[in-house]
Amino acid sequence: MDKRPTIIDVARAAGVSKSTVSLVLQNSALVRTETREDVRKAMVALGYVYNRSAANLRSADAGLIGLVINDLRNPFFTEFATSLQMELSAQGYATVIANTDEDSALQAQVVGAMLEHGVSALVLSSAYGDVSATFDAIARANVPTLQVLRRAEPDRDRFPFAVPDYTAGSRMATEHLLALKARRVAFVGGFSGREVTDSRMSGYLSALAGAGLQPLHLPGRPDRDFGREIAGRLAREHPDVDAALCFNDLVALGLLTGCAELGRKVGSDLRIVGFDDIADCRQSWPALSSVSCDIATFARLMARTVLHWLKDGTPPPRETVTPVTLILRASSEGVW
Amino acid sequence: MDKRPTIIDVARAAGVSKSTVSLVLQNSALVRTETREDVRKAMVALGYVYNRSAANLRSADAGLIGLVINDLRNPFFTEFATSLQMELSAQGYATVIANTDEDSALQAQVVGAMLEHGVSALVLSSAYGDVSATFDAIARANVPTLQVLRRAEPDRDRFPFAVPDYTAGSRMATEHLLALKARRVAFVGGFSGREVTDSRMSGYLSALAGAGLQPLHLPGRPDRDFGREIAGRLAREHPDVDAALCFNDLVALGLLTGCAELGRKVGSDLRIVGFDDIADCRQSWPALSSVSCDIATFARLMARTVLHWLKDGTPPPRETVTPVTLILRASSEGVW
DNA sequence: CTGAAAGCGCTTACAG
DNA sequence: CTGAAAGCGCTTACAG
Numbered sequence A, B: 001m002d003k004r005p006t007i008i009d010v011a012r013a014a015g016v017s018k019s020t021v022s023l024v025l026q027n028s029a030l031v032r033t034e035t036r037e038d039v040r041k042a043m044v045a046l047g048y049v050y051n052r053s054a055a056n057l058r059s060a061d062a063g064l065i066g067l068v069i070n071d072l073r074n075p076f077f078t079e080f081a082t083s084l085q086m087e088l089s090a091q092g093y094a095t096v097i098a099n100t101d102e103d104s105a106l107q108a109q110v111v112g113a114m115l116e117h118g119v120s121a122l123v124l125s126s127a128y129g130d131v132s133a134t135f136d137a138i139a140r141a142n143v144p145t146l147q148v149l150r151r152a153e154p155d156r157d158r159f160p161f162a163v164p165d166y167t168a169g170s171r172m173a174t175e176h177l178l179a180l181k182a183r184r185v186a187f188v189g190g191f192s193g194r195e196v197t198d199s200r201m202s203g204y205l206s207a208l209a210g211a212g213l214q215p216l217h218l219p220g221r222p223d224r225d226f227g228r229e230i231a232g233r234l235a236r237e238h239p240d241v242d243a244a245l246c247f248n249d250l251v252a253l254g255l256l257t258g259c260a261e262l263g264r265k266v267g268s269d270l271r272i273v274g275f276d277d278i279a280d281c282r283q284s285w286p287a288l289s290s291v292s293c294d295i296a297t298f299a300r301l302m303a304r305t306v307l308h309w310l311k312d313g314t315p316p317p318r319e320t321v322t323p324v325t326l327i328l329r330a331s332s333e334g335v336w
Numbered sequence C, D: 001c002t003g004a005a006a007g008c009g010c011t012t013a014c015a016g
Helices: A007-014 A018-025 A033-046 A052-058 A075-090 A104-116 A132-141 A166-179 A195-211 A224-237 A249-262 A279-283 A295-312 B007-014 B018-025 B033-046 B052-058 B075-090 B104-116 B132-141 B166-179 B195-210 B224-237 B249-262 B279-283 B295-312
Strands: A064-069 A094-099 A121-125 A145-148 A161-164 A185-188 A243-246 A271-276 A289-292 A319-322 A325-327 B064-069 B094-099 B121-125 B145-148 B161-164 B185-188 B216-218 B243-246 B271-276 B289-292 B319-322 B325-327
Touching: A007 A018, A007 A033, A018 A033, A052 B052, A064 A075, A064 A104, A075 A094, A075 A121, A075 A249, A075 A279, A075 A295, A075 B075, A075 B094, A075 B104, A094 A104, A094 B075, A094 B104, A104 A121, A104 A132, A104 B075, A104 B094, A121 A295, A145 A295, A161 A166, A161 A295, A166 A185, A166 A195, A166 A243, A166 A271, A166 A289, A166 A325, A185 A195, A185 A224, A185 A249, A224 A249, A224 B279, A243 A249, A249 A271, A249 A279, A249 B279, A279 B224, A279 B249, A295 A319, B007 B018, B007 B033, B018 B033, B064 B075, B064 B104, B075 B094, B075 B121, B075 B249, B075 B279, B075 B295, B094 B104, B104 B121, B104 B132, B121 B295, B145 B295, B161 B166, B161 B295, B166 B185, B166 B195, B166 B243, B166 B271, B166 B289, B166 B325, B185 B195, B185 B224, B185 B249, B216 B224, B224 B249, B243 B249, B249 B271, B249 B279, B295 B319
Parallel strands: A064 A094, A064 A121, A121 A145, A145 A161, A161 A319, A185 A243, A243 A271, A271 A289, B064 B094, B064 B121, B121 B145, B145 B161, B161 B319, B185 B216, B185 B243, B243 B271, B271 B289
Antiparallel strands: A094 B094, A289 A325, B289 B325
16 A cells, blocks of 8 residues: 655656646646646556645635435435536535434534535535524534525525425415315325425415315325325325325325225325425326426536535525426326 | 634634644543643634644545445435445544446546545445446555445455345245245346346246246346336236246336236236335335345445444455345235 | 644745 | 745644
């Protein structure tokens, strides 16, 4: 295990000064083509590997972006994280990632670690709970931080926020169900009081109010298990419910499984719409209607937004809301 | 945006030298408790953030591990990556992650970027194809690298490899199907010639050979779409097939959907076993039998293995094979 | 226990 | 176009 060669070794091998090597590294136009070639050859010959940490010590941008996600195992967030990372990579930035499993204390810890590693910026989909430690640390380090998908810290002048238009999505979905003559539409999953649940419910509530109908919220964890459980309760306790808008696709897919188990016909007996349009929606049986947030595009936009902030110095708008679309499939339309 | 304070600022505020501050940072026993307290207070007062890059320049271990994954959107790899990252984080290491989308050229690029960032070690689930650029760069940089799940570079003395016991898993699954009187067992998905497909098929082949039966491989992409497509072909072209071992759970779940679509009864007409035991298996209808690699445990083991290598200096065994278990559910047993 | 000095691998003005 | 020198924020012997 010999030590890695440095620019000094390269300079010696190429017969130039280390300043010249540094200029070659930065593709400076100051260096003569011939000299540049010599230096390049020496690098290859020695197996030189650029040391960004050292470079970073003098200049600014480390080329590292921190990505902190509350639930990376959820396919919606997986798609977000993956698309964001790949866009950053295409722009020459590496991504340090951490899953917090909805634990705000763990979140404070991983954010602290990222700051020590000198991330140039952070993209944060926060855990719920007391996040003051997280945001205090970020504020101290003065690192540009974009809140996405969940607004945990209300100071959006300092921590701009971006989110798909959940309200419009749930309104469209509800109106779609009402147009199909649904007379009792339930909202399944999520917990009121939580930001995301509230905004996903608000369009539902306003659409029902517009039609003069009463809402029904069946709160619960945003996962398949809950969706499956609720199928029975829905059949037993709320036989009048003929349509369900779910908090997310996982709940909806679980509900689909639960209905299959009970022999309940989805799309006619019960119309179901999910939220997020994860890849699995196309492959369920029946296929699941869903509100698409086009999360891959959203992720790429976030990557470009944070890099622009970094380079330009001016923060993005305090709040960005991106459009959503309703994707209709058999689970709500009944056409298998 | 004022500059971040450094140990010099802290030293001045605490009335000590910067060496002392450095010792406090390292929890050295040399510093008097009282002095330590003074320094700590000064750090908090100034909002000091430790700069690891600078520290790394002098000492060795940067506390950064690179994780490169061929398909991060696949839940099997998502679970692996997330569990690995969380274990590394618990041990004080940050994770730089990159998805390569099965693109060996992109893989070489992201690995190069990670080496520039000074990762102390790499964990790599490689893309297929020409990976020489990837491994040449790693060899030049002399960074400990653990190959996982897929052996792309044959030199395992230099690049140790770890994988669950796919062969045993497919043998157990096949024997299970044969014990239930299946007479024609197909292997669905994957491509022969690929390492993972070959090892997942080998146990299947040997179990069939042991029973004096002929194998049938229906090759294809390892995703839900393919599984769904194949359901029709299976019914039309291979009506004698009464059991299917799938390359992975995604194929099996797609096949389940396809059978539902065709009205084919899974568990009796056709017994199905998947591979990987991703979380969705419990929630499908019928629930999917699968070979569990206990990937979360595997991931944590890999985290500890690579850190041990880093600290100890001695590489792990050239090949590690971890046990798998067969999880029986309704899709193969027919008990709904 | 604490301080002064050198050095990690780069970049950045500044000369020439 | 190229080189000599200082400095980025730390750690590490070495004195005291």
